[in-house]
Amino acid sequence: MTAGVQYDRTASIYLGHANIFYGTTSEPGPTLSPSWHVERDVTDLSALFACAQSGEADIYNIVNSTYTGVIYANAALEFYPASSEIPAPTVPSLVLPIMNGEGGAGVLGTTYSKLKQPFTLPKNVERVYLDVISQSQSNDEFWYTCVPNALTGPLESCGDTAFRETEISIDGIPAGVAPVSAWVFTGGIDPDLWIPIPGVQTLDFKPYRVDLTPFAGALSDGKSHLFEIGVYNADSYFLATANLLVYTDPGASVVTGALTTDTLSQAPSPSEWQDLQLDSSGNGHAWLKVASTRIFTISGYVNTSHGKVTTTLDQNIDFVNYQTFTLSPTTYNQNIVQVNSAALKTTTTDAQGTTVVQGQVNFPINMDIGIQVNPDGSESQTTTSDQVSLVDLAGSGVGGKTLTYSKEEVKSADTLNFDAGGNFTGNTGTESTATDEESNEQGEYYYLGLTAKGNVLTKIATKP
Numbered sequence: 001m002t003a004g005v006q007y008d009r010t011a012s013i014y015l016g017h018a019n020i021f022y023g024t025t026s027e028p029g030p031t032l033s034p035s036w037h038v039e040r041d042v043t044d045l046s047a048l049f050a051c052a053q054s055g056e057a058d059i060y061n062i063v064n065s066t067y068t069g070v071i072y073a074n075a076a077l078e079f080y081p082a083s084s085e086i087p088a089p090t091v092p093s094l095v096l097p098i099m100n101g102e103g104g105a106g107v108l109g110t111t112y113s114k115l116k117q118p119f120t121l122p123k124n125v126e127r128v129y130l131d132v133i134s135q136s137q138s139n140d141e142f143w144y145t146c147v148p149n150a151l152t153g154p155l156e157s158c159g160d161t162a163f164r165e166t167e168i169s170i171d172g173i174p175a176g177v178a179p180v181s182a183w184v185f186t187g188g189i190d191p192d193l194w195i196p197i198p199g200v201q202t203l204d205f206k207p208y209r210v211d212l213t214p215f216a217g218a219l220s221d222g223k224s225h226l227f228e229i230g231v232y233n234a235d236s237y238f239l240a241t242a243n244l245l246v247y248t249d250p251g252a253s254v255v256t257g258a259l260t261t262d263t264l265s266q267a268p269s270p271s272e273w274q275d276l277q278l279d280s281s282g283n284g285h286a287w288l289k290v291a292s293t294r295i296f297t298i299s300g301y302v303n304t305s306h307g308k309v310t311t312t313l314d315q316n317i318d319f320v321n322y323q324t325f326t327l328s329p330t331t332y333n334q335n336i337v338q339v340n341s342a343a344l345k346t347t348t349t350d351a352q353g354t355t356v357v358q359g360q361v362n363f364p365i366n367m368d369i370g371i372q373v374n375p376d377g378s379e380s381q382t383t384t385s386d387q388v389s390l391v392d393l394a395g396s397g398v399g400g401k402t403l404t405y406s407k408e409e410v411k412s413a414d415t416l417n418f419d420a421g422g423n424f425t426g427n428t429g430t431e432s433t434a435t436d437e438e439s440n441e442q443g444e445y446y447y448l449g450l451t452a453k454g455n456v457l458t459k460i461a462t463k464p
Helices: 043-049 149-155 213-219
Strands: 010-015 018-024 055-059 094-098 106-108 115-120 125-136 165-170 173-179 208-211 224-232 238-248 256-262 271-278 284-304 307-328 331-350 353-362 365-373 379-396 402-418 424-440 445-453 456-461
Touching: 010 043, 018 043, 018 094, 018 125, 018 238, 043 094, 094 115, 106 224, 115 238, 125 165, 125 173, 125 213, 125 224, 125 284, 149 271, 149 284, 165 213, 173 208, 173 256, 173 284, 173 307, 173 331, 213 256, 213 284, 213 307, 224 238, 353 402
Parallel strands: none
Antiparallel strands: 010 018, 010 055, 094 238, 106 238, 115 224, 125 208, 125 238, 165 173, 165 224, 256 284, 271 284, 284 307, 307 331, 331 353, 331 365, 353 379, 365 379, 379 402, 402 424, 424 445, 445 456
C-alpha cells in the first residue's frame, strides 16, 4: 500500500462466490507505506478447486484528492502432495456459499435483517458445518463500547447495548449460535495502537465454525431448505458471509435420519444492569453490565452405509460486557471488560463406540479509553487494549489428545496529544506486544512473540 491518507478497508476474495479470504487492510500514513502477508489453510475448501470457475477480489477503496493511499494485492494457492506419512485429509464434498444477491457478503442492519440462501442438498448428507464471518462496521464498528439507547447522549457512546450475537436457522428452526469477534481495525480507537502490530485477526478474520450435523438426516430428504443468518442487536451495519461445508456418504446415495432434540431458543434474552451517578451537568460516575447465557442441546442421527451415527451438541454460549464511566468537565474515561465465550461438547456415537470432543472458544477484550483536558486547553487521549482469541479443543476416544489449540493475544498502549487548537502534537508511551501459540493432534507446536515500542518492532521471539 502506498503512503498517504487512507482509511482501513475491507478486503475479500471469493471463488464460485464462496469466501476464501476476508479481512481488513492496514491503514497507511503520510510517510508510512505498510505491507503485509497472510496465510490461510483452505484445505476444507478443496472442492472449490476441482474445476475452473469464476472468482472475485474486492477492496472497497476510495482514491481522490483527499484519500491518496493506493492498495495493491496479489494472491496465490499452494498445493501440497499427499504421502504415506501425511495422507490426504477427508474434505467436504461440497462448499456452498451463503451470499447476497450479487454473490458477496450481505448487509445486516437490524436484528431482523437476514442473509438467506435456499439449498437442495444431496440425499446422502452425513455431516454439515457452517463457517460464518460477521464483520461490524459503521455504527456497529465499536459495538463492544455501546450502551443502551437511552444513555447514548449522557455517556457519549453508540446504542443497542454492547451485546451482539450471530444467529443461524434452518427453515426457521434455531440451528446454531456464533459469538461475534470484537475485531479492531487499524484505524480503530487510535491508529498508533496498531503500528506496527495490528489487533487480533485484523488483517485475516477467522470464520467461526457452527456444527449443523444433527440436521444432516433432515437435510437429506431431497427438498429445498432455507438457511438464514442474522446478528442480534445489529445497529445499522454488519457484513456477513458464510460457507456451508457438506460431507456426503461415499458408500450410499441415500441416507435417512432426523433431528431429535433442539432446545436452542429463537433469540437470546440478555439481561441489563446500570447505575448512574450523574449530576444535572452530566458529570459523575456510571457502570453498566449486559449479559447473555445460552445453554442448549441439539441432537440428530443419520443411517449411513456404515451404520447409525448420532451426533449431540451441548453448548454454553456466555457473554458479559461490563463498563464503567467517569465524566467531568476535564475528564472522560470509559473502561470495558468483556468475556465472549463458548463451551462446546460434541458426542458422536456410531458402530465403533462413542467419542467426545470438548473445549472452549473465547474472544475477550479489555479496553480503557481516557481523555484529559489540561488547564491550557490542550488535551490527551490514553488508550490501552488487551485482545485474545482462544480455541482449545480436545477429544476423548481419540487418546485424549489436543485436537486444536490456538491462542493469539495483542496488548497495546498509546497516548495521543493535541494542542489547544485541536492539532495533533505527537504521541507518547506507545508500546505493544503480540503472542501466537498453536499446537495440533500431531504434537506440533508453534510460538511467535513480538514486541514494539515507539511504533518500531524491537523484538521477535520464537520461544516463550
